Amino acid sequence: MSDNASSFRTPPWFARPDARAWRCEPAPAEVRLFHSSLPGYAPTPLTELLSLAEELGVGRVFVKDESCRLGLPAFKALGASWAVHRTLAERAANGEEHGPVTLVTATDGNHGRAVARMAHRLGQDAHVFVPQGVHPGAVAAIVAEQAKVTEVAGPYDEAVRLAAEAAAEPDTVLVQDTAWPGYERIPGWIVEGYSTLCAEIDEQLKAEGVAEGPDLVSIPVGVGSLAQAVVTHYRSRPRGHTPALLSVEPEAAPCVLESLSLGAPVSVTTRETVMAGLNCGTPSSIAWPRLRGGLDAAVAVADADSARAAGDLAAAGVSSGPCGAAALAGLRAALTGAGAGERRTALGLGPASVVVLLSTEGAAANPHSGAHH
Numbered sequence: 001m002s003d004n005a006s007s008f009r010t011p012p013w014f015a016r017p018d019a020r021a022w023r024c025e026p027a028p029a030e031v032r033l034f035h036s037s038l039p040g041y042a043p044t045p046l047t048e049l050l051s052l053a054e055e056l057g058v059g060r061v062f063v064k065d066e067s068c069r070l071g072l073p074a075f076k077a078l079g080a081s082w083a084v085h086r087t088l089a090e091r092a093a094n095g096e097e098h099g100p101v102t103l104v105t106a107t108d109g110n111h112g113r114a115v116a117r118m119a120h121r122l123g124q125d126a127h128v129f130v131p132q133g134v135h136p137g138a139v140a141a142i143v144a145e146q147a148k149v150t151e152v153a154g155p156y157d158e159a160v161r162l163a164a165e166a167a168a169e170p171d172t173v174l175v176q177d178t179a180w181p182g183y184e185r186i187p188g189w190i191v192e193g194y195s196t197l198c199a200e201i202d203e204q205l206k207a208e209g210v211a212e213g214p215d216l217v218s219i220p221v222g223v224g225s226l227a228q229a230v231v232t233h234y235r236s237r238p239r240g241h242t243p244a245l246l247s248v249e250p251e252a253a254p255c256v257l258e259s260l261s262l263g264a265p266v267s268v269t270t271r272e273t274v275m276a277g278l279n280c281g282t283p284s285s286i287a288w289p290r291l292r293g294g295l296d297a298a299v300a301v302a303d304a305d306s307a308r309a310a311g312d313l314a315a316a317g318v319s320s321g322p323c324g325a326a327a328l329a330g331l332r333a334a335l336t337g338a339g340a341g342e343r344r345t346a347l348g349l350g351p352a353s354v355v356v357l358l359s360t361e362g363a364a365a366n367p368h369s370g371a372h373h
Contacts, residue, residue, distance in 0.1 A: 011299050013297065013333075014297060020243075023238075025232075025236055026237075027195035032199050039143040043204065044068065044200065045204070046141050046200070046201060046356075050337055056332070056336075058215075058335075058350075060355070061356075066360050067365075072110070073363075074109075074360060075111075075194065075360050076114040078196050080111060080175065080177075081114070084122065087173055100124050101124050101172065101173055102124070103124055104126075104128075104174050105129070105238040106161075108131065110365050111127075111278055112128035114181060116145035119145075120370075127163075130142070130152060131152050131155050132151075155279070156270070156279055156281065157279060157282055160176060161201075178336065179285045180284075191286070193233065194226055195229055195233055197229070197358075201255065201356060214355060214356045216353060217234070217243050217246070217357075218248060218356070222277060222280040223255070224288070224291050227295065230245060231294035231295060244296040244298075246298070247295050248300070248327055248333075249326075251301060253273060255280060260354075265285070267281045267282040274306060276322075277361060277365070295349075299330045310322055313359065320359040320364045321364075326357035327357040328357050
């Protein structure tokens, strides 16, 4: 599709009117303290992009830049580090500490690499299942973290299933960043880990003179774990300003958009997309109630739009892979083209609104950005 073709059609879109009034319990406060204690911890940058505010007709646009998080090119280490810490602490408390454990996971790239790095750092083993369509450079990066890698001849959901089977062996623990009925505690810890990113944004916006927080946050979505963390953060405040929350998925894998439209979690058949880290067919079971309750809107974007957004962010000095840049592509899809006025109203946006884009990975996380395998 050409870059301007998308401006002549209505994007895949879902909105619900009462999400900003919905409330839930907050994440535990000790997560931030844990991250602060890790070697190499520093808040990632929140970068203001004046040209985007002008282009989109809003007051200010900030990009949360996760291209270097705890030494890795994506935000995933926040969840993996806390979940591995909690998992090993619990094993020790139960007296199960008699040798190294193998941490098993499936990944589109970033989560598996983060689990492998945490395992190696803590003297444990890692076994990572990788689906079709993940770039060989991303696979090599996981191998470089001393993990055993199994390449799966199928999509992400199949890799998740095989990882869960492998984790039935003794002295193995599944550390998966998606949940399903019967497997929800560790994914819950992973989501708690992502809360640090939101806490940093609060502090960084205050420093920029935005004490009441943003008016809109745009969130790339795969299974919905990061979106779950963002909803939890902004919808657990008893009072005060609540932002609109927008999820962004590839048109090739819109499992949350489809689920919201149907009112129940469903699996979708995925196709290939340059947004490899978002190429997931089934929403996380623990994310779903939060997304159904607290998301204002969901949109799906084409590969060409994500690639263009990545190029524009790079030109503005922010390294962003196709998944990270989806946040900008989705915001553009929502605020421009056919029906944009209604979508802008649904999000409560005006000329003074403050928008935060979550750029979840740097270009290095997805070595082949802009090209197919």
